[in-house]
Amino acid sequence: MKIIDWYILRRYLVTFLFTLLILIPIAIAIDVSEKIDNFLEHTNLGLEEILNDYYKNFIIYYANTFMPLALFIAVILFTSKLSNNTEIIAITNAKVSFTRFLYPYFIGASLVTIISLGMNHFVVPNSSKVRKGFEKKYLSNTREKNDLKFISDFSLQLTDSTYIYLKNYNTETNSGYNFTSETYDGLKLKSKLSADNLRYNTKDSTFSLTNWRKRLIYKDRDSIFKGNKIDTVFNFTPRDLIYKSALSQEMPSNELIKFINLSKKRGVKNLNAYLVELHKRTSLPIASYILTIIAVALAFRKRRGGTGVNLAIGIGIMFLYIFFMKIGEVLGSVAGVNSFIYVWIPNIMFGLLAIYLYWNARK
Structure with missing residues (x-):
């Protein structure tokens, strides 16, 4: 790697971590304001338990969730700054192609993707189990507790x-x-x-x-x-009687795959909610590559209005991605559909957009 590659990669990772560290406190502040009354209702609930059982795992979950958003905003911010400071002009004058310019970006996106895949498939599910146990004990209402407590008219093929x-x-x-x-x-x-x-x-x-x-x-x-x-x-065990989509978030991927395969053998007809969770754990980290290309292509050339225009366009695209992702998750959970296709539709759509912007930026 050349000096310019290390320079871009370092800026990539530093800006990404900085953006992530801004988003997490905002999420915590909003959550505290919503749940402070619930915490105060339980006199036996101490600060240490709240921080250790709930907010530690809250940070793990939302840090992983915000990774693509933080990555996208970070790339737009520091690439726009490179463009506004005419650093990109100097790079292109040195006969560096747009494809070669993307090299350090893809190294950074690969690091984020690998970390996110490991978090999604193994760390976050175990963390969610502790967090949801805390929510069930202190934050859930009576109806939510009864949904998991009582099971009626249940049949199962062993x-x-x-x-x-x-x-x-x-x-x-x-x-x-x-x-x-x-x-x-x-x-x-x-x-x-x-x-x-x-x-x-x-x-x-x-x-x-x-x-x-x-x-x-x-x-x-x-x-x-x-x-x-x-x-x-x-x-069978009592756990096999509970088919709630929320429980899929508490299973590491190897356990989730075994659960899905066993449930299929037992004749459970609609497991799409579990399949959506499984596919999403891979599709969201892979989106780091797509969002990186889109962000670089948007911010590569200097625009009138500078960083603000690029950031506004980028945030609009990001919210569109989240919108289509949520629609895909809902439609993919419906019985009888191919959940894999619906979960990956946002990546396919925005992948085509990334290809278009890439070819346009090369010119």
Whole structure:
């Protein structure tokens, strides 16, 4: 790398970190103003717990979320400054092409992308688990808590031949009622196990059935057994009963992939909300390259109005990207659609814009 490459790369990273450090305190200030009443409601909640369990993980989540925005603004700011100071004119007069000029930018974008990919796939999910646990304990309203606490009319396919059904289940007490497990041989029912009550034992991962009845169906007769209580094992845990899209944010990618594959085998039909979260963890960091090209192409030439005009155009483009990204996430979560395509649509659209601006800037 030449001296000019190190100069641009250093300015790239310093301006990026500076922009990120401006955005994070703003987000914290807004969040504190919204949640201060909730914090004061809990007299047993100390400052150390708020900072360690909530705001530390809040910073991790939003720092990663703001990375593309901070990157885009940073590139426009310091590239516009290079242009206004006629430094770019000196570079082009030295026979440096626009493509070669992008070299240090792409090194910087690669560093940001690698960090963001690692954060998205492994660090942020574990951090979100702690943060959401804090929110559930101190900040959630009664309705939100009940959505995760009570599960009703739930059915699940455990294997190709075994199905279960629960009328109601409480995730806090690990107990439910009106439980049924059916085993089939093709379309023919082979056995049926029913119980009035069911309780999960976390120590040994077994289920206790109360007032149970088991029916075995043979070719010419049936056998019926019953009892007051029996402990048995099933190929599921209470966590498998909760299909809330918010839970996907708490799973590292390897765990999320296993969960999706297992849920598909169990016959869960709509997992698109989980697939959207998985695809988004890769698509957003990759956008760093696209946004870098757009930002450099916009700020490469000196404009009347200077940095302010470039920044206004850039922020407008950035909000359009976020708008299309959110639309893609919503549409990608609908059952029956290809979630991968919808999540990547913003990158495809703005990738085409980046190519157009790149060819135009080369001229």
